Amino acid sequence: SQQGEEDPQALSIQEGENATMNCSYKTSINNLQWYRQNSGRGLVHLILIRSNEREKHSGRLRVTLDTSKKSSSLLITASRAADTASYFCATDGSSNTGKLIFGQGTTLQVKP
Amino acid sequence: EAQVTQNPRYLITVTGKKLTVTCSQNMNHEYMSWYRQDPGLGLRQIYYSMNVEVTDKGDVPEGYKVSRKEKRNFPLILESPSPNQTSLYFCASSARVGGVRGNIQYFGAGTRLSVL
Numbered sequence: 001s002q003q004g005e006e007d008p009q010a011l012s013i014q015e016g017e018n019a020t021m022n023c024s025y026k027t028s029i030n031n032l033q034w035y036r037q038n039s040g041r042g043l044v045h046l047i048l049i050r051s052n053e054r055e056k057h058s059g060r061l062r063v064t065l066d067t068s069k070k071s072s073s074l075l076i077t078a079s080r081a082a083d084t085a086s087y088f089c090a091t092d093g094s095s096n097t098g099k100l101i102f103g104q105g106t107t108l109q110v111k112p
Numbered sequence: 113e114a115q116v117t118q119n120p121r122y123l124i125t126v127t128g129k130k131l132t133v134t135c136s137q138n139m140n141h142e143y144m145s146w147y148r149q150d151p152g153l154g155l156r157q158i159y160y161s162m163n164v165e166v167t168d169k170g171d172v173p174e175g176y177k178v179s180r181k182e183k184r185n186f187p188l189i190l191e192s193p194s195p196n197q198t199s200l201y202f203c204a205s206s207a208r209v210g211g212v213r214g215n216i217q218y219f220g221a222g223t224r225l226s227v228l
Contacts, residue, residue: 033216042116042202042219043155088155098143098162098206098215099170102155 006089006106014111019076021106023089024069030092032065033100034074037086046074046087079110114139118203118220125193126228133188133223135203143206143215144186145170146178148199149222155202161186193227200224 007022025032031050035043049056049065049072056063062075076083086107090100116137125131137144145160147170157170161180175197177189186205190197201224204217 040200040222040224042221043204043217044219045216048216092215097168098145098160098208099157100215100217102147104152104154 006087006103008106009104010107010109012109012111013079015079015081017079017110019079019083019108019110021074021087021108023072023074023103025072025089025091025101025103026070027091027093029067032063032072033090034061034063034072035088035090035102037088037105039085043088076108079108081110081112084108084110114218116203116205116218116220118201118223120223121221122224124226124228127194128192131190131193131225133190133201133203133225135186135188135220136184137186137203137205137218138184139205139207139218140183141205141207141218142183143208143217144180145204145206145217146176146186146188147202147204148172148197149202150199158188158201193225195227198225198227 005024033048034046037043047058047063049063060077065072086105088102088105090102119134142163146158147155149155156172158176159178161167167178202222203220206215206217
């Protein structure tokens with residue numbers, strides 16, 4: 001079953017604007033990850049945030065995690081046309097099997 | 113270059129004709145997994161392997177088989193493909209299983225399968 005749910009499903013912005021995507025999940029986690037997928041291609045890991053962390057940065061990416069609300073957000077600042085892709089959150093559900101549970105994804109379009 | 117390689121990238125076949133999608137990783141990862149991606153359903157795990165000769169079912173294993181005879185290879189076998197297995201398939205590998213440090217997965221480029 002899909003644990004993560006992203007919101008919004010689709011987002012269209014102008015280049016230079018910030019893009020915010022949200023993810024909600026249902027069970028306890030060890031960590032939460034965000035992945036990016038260019039159309040029809042494999043997913044690429046962006047950032048991992050541990051359950052004891054509240055915020056993490058990587059370049060133009062900022063991820064927050066609120067374990068009390070079981071939610072996370074991904075902020076892409078100063079977006080570029082090349083950021084156009086689908087973004088997925090993934091949780092491990094506290095499992096030790098290595099399994100990741102992916103959300104449905106947010107499709108981001110950045111217009112030049 | 114560290115990578116996960118899937119072959120073929122595109123495949124059109126007919127119902128009932130056995131096929132194998134290969135997956136190979138060059139990162140000495142212990143964990144490997146197969147997913148299918150369908151519109152509106154996201155990524156769903158088919159099978160995974162935590163090490164050589166250790167495999168287990170994911171969420172949607174029906175109609176699929178896997179094997180892990182060597183650490184680097186994890187082929188996906190469809191013994192008798194059906195049209196509902198038309199999908200985009202991804203293989204992924206990871207250095208570690210889980211815990212706080214996480215199971216960061218590296219994905220192949222995908223195999224688009226059409227079963228007629």
